[in-house]
Amino acid sequence: MSEITTQVAIIGGGPSGLLLSQLLHRQGIASVVLERQTRDYVLGRIRAGVLERGFVELMREAGCAGRMEAEGEVHHGVYLAHQGRMDRVDLAAAANGATVMVYGQTEVTRDLYAAREAMGGTVIHLADKVQPQELKSDKPFVTYEKDGETHRVNCDFIIGADGFHGVSRKSIPADVLREYEKVYPFGWLGVLSETKPASPELIYARHERGFALCSMRSQVLSRYYIQVPLTDNVEDWSDDAFWSELKARLPQEVAEGLQTGPSIEKSIAPLRSFVAEPMRYGQLFLAGDAAHIVPPTGAKGLNSAASDIYYLYHGLRDHYQNGDSAGLDSYSEKALARVWKAERFSWWMTNLLHRFPDMSEADLRLQCADLDYLFSSEAAQASMAENYVGLPY
Numbered sequence: 363m364s365e366i367t368t369q370v371a372i373i374g375g376g377p378s379g380l381l382l383s384q385l386l387h388r389q390g391i392a393s394v395v396l397e398r399q400t401r402d403y404v405l406g407r408i409r410a411g412v413l414e415r416g417f418v419e420l421m422r423e424a425g426c427a428g429r430m431e432a433e434g435e436v437h438h439g440v441y442l443a444h445q446g447r448m449d450r451v452d453l454a455a456a457a458n459g460a461t462v463m464v465y466g467q468t469e470v471t472r473d474l475y476a477a478r479e480a481m482g483g484t485v486i487h488l489a490d491k492v493q494p495q496e497l498k499s500d501k502p503f504v505t506y507e508k509d510g511e512t513h514r515v516n517c518d519f520i521i522g523a524d525g526f527h528g529v530s531r532k533s534i535p536a537d538v539l540r541e542y543e544k545v546y547p548f549g550w551l552g553v554l555s556e557t558k559p560a561s562p563e564l565i566y567a568r569h570e571r572g573f574a575l576c577s578m579r580s581q582v583l584s585r586y587y588i589q590v591p592l593t594d595n596v597e598d599w600s601d602d603a604f605w606s607e608l609k610a611r612l613p614q615e616v617a618e619g620l621q622t623g624p625s626i627e628k629s630i631a632p633l634r635s636f637v638a639e640p641m642r643y644g645q646l647f648l649a650g651d652a653a654h655i656v657p658p659t660g661a662k663g664l665n666s667a668a669s670d671i672y673y674l675y676h677g678l679r680d681h682y683q684n685g686d687s688a689g690l691d692s693y694s695e696k697a698l699a700r701v702w703k704a705e706r707f708s709w710w711m712t713n714l715l716h717r718f719p720d721m722s723e724a725d726l727r728l729q730c731a732d733l734d735y736l737f738s739s740e741a742a743q744a745s746m747a748e749n750y751v752g753l754p755y
């Protein structure tokens with residue numbers, strides 16, 4: 363068995379793991395990232411597109427913001443289409459000048475990989491059978507297999523940033539871990555296409571046929587989603603069927619101007635609210651999707667992962683640089699307090715805009731009243747805006 367020793371072993375080379383590794387490196391704290399897949403596989407996943415201001419700040423601190431600042435788009439508002447109207451929430455006006463950055467998760471991850479490579483960071487791909495061990499001792503370690511051999515990483519701390527299906531959360535004993543879950547009775551069918559976005563700002567649309575979202579990655583790359591039944595398969599949806607369903611759910615003026623083209627990616631994601639507590643067990647700390655999932659309405663998935671990384675980064679820095687473990691000791695509590703607020707916001711936006719199979723006339727009236735209230739109250743818009751741009755860490 364080959365053995366290496368580091369300070370922080372990070373399981374998962376997605377955005378959470380890479381961002382933490384990069385932030386720690388700049389503070390002189392060593393880490394090793396273990397990723398099950400190849401880099402191309404990780405970069406092939408099309409996921410989030412809207413970054414909160416706090417995320418943008420972390421990318422700056424990680425020294426990885428150059429391309430994001432040059433190519434990302436700062437958005438000052440979002441549209442909600444409902445009841446034949448297009449209402450805009452002026453994020454900047456409602457949230458003291460705060461804005462969001464439209465820059466894809468794929469690009470964030472690409473920039474983080476490039477930075478790790480430039481700094482000689484250790485990211486081990488195709489690490490199989492990764493297993494965190496001795497979590498309650500002060501000498502934890504991680505084992506994995508690669509090229510037919512078993513390897514061991516000795517460390518002070520293990521970070522479980524290995525997504526919802528990873529091994530880390532499952533390593534916490536069942537009598538310690540509590541899991542809270544809500545599954546929604548529909549999914550999102552997403553399409554990426556090399557077309558001009560339908561609108562300069564995102565449009566979240568509530569429609570009797572179901573929810574739709576117009577988003578983008580750049581001025582030549584659009585990202586669209588429609589709510590679909592959980593029983594649908596991607597193969598059921600031709601590009602033509604997708605475009606015609608999307609148009610049917612958008613306001614007429616938007617549908618008429620919509621540029622269509624071949625899809626370059628098409629996938630269905632289920633919607634779920636999920637939180638695992640606590641986020642620390644001994645020397646293992648969970649971060650990102652390993653500990654929590656939100657339904658995507660409101661773009662809080664990647665952003666909640668980033669807030670975990672913020673708390674972990676500060677906790678580890680205080681531990682190594684000042685011998686102060688207070689940040690690590692309060693990590694689970696602090697991270698969960700913010701996670702539950704992101705869960706609430708995503709649940710609220712999902713309920714506001716989707717058509718649930720069992721909705722009564724009363725439910726529909728309540729949805730309309732919620733939307734009417736939002737656009738008749740500056741206080742309601744301020745509340746939506748402060749959540750959308752991201753609550754403070």
Ligand code: FAD
Nearest residue numbers: 374376377378398409410492524525528650651661663664
């Ligand atoms: P991940 O990105 O899942 O990264 C975890 C990494 O760990 C992966 O690279 C995985 O290969 C690796 N791994 C897993 N198991 C192991 C193991 N045993 N050993 C080693 N490595 C392992 N959020 C939004 O805000 N907007 C969206 O539109 C959106 N769309 C999404 C669509 C889908 C299909 C999914 C699954 C998520 C979506 N999200 C979206 C959520 C967002 O992408 C996640 O919140 C974000 O990726 C979390 O980052 P992470 O690094 O914590 O986890």
Ligand code: DHB
Nearest residue numbers: 410411577658659660661
């Ligand atoms: C995107 C996804 C979201 O869930 C959202 O709320 C906004 C944008 C996107 O993929 O672009």
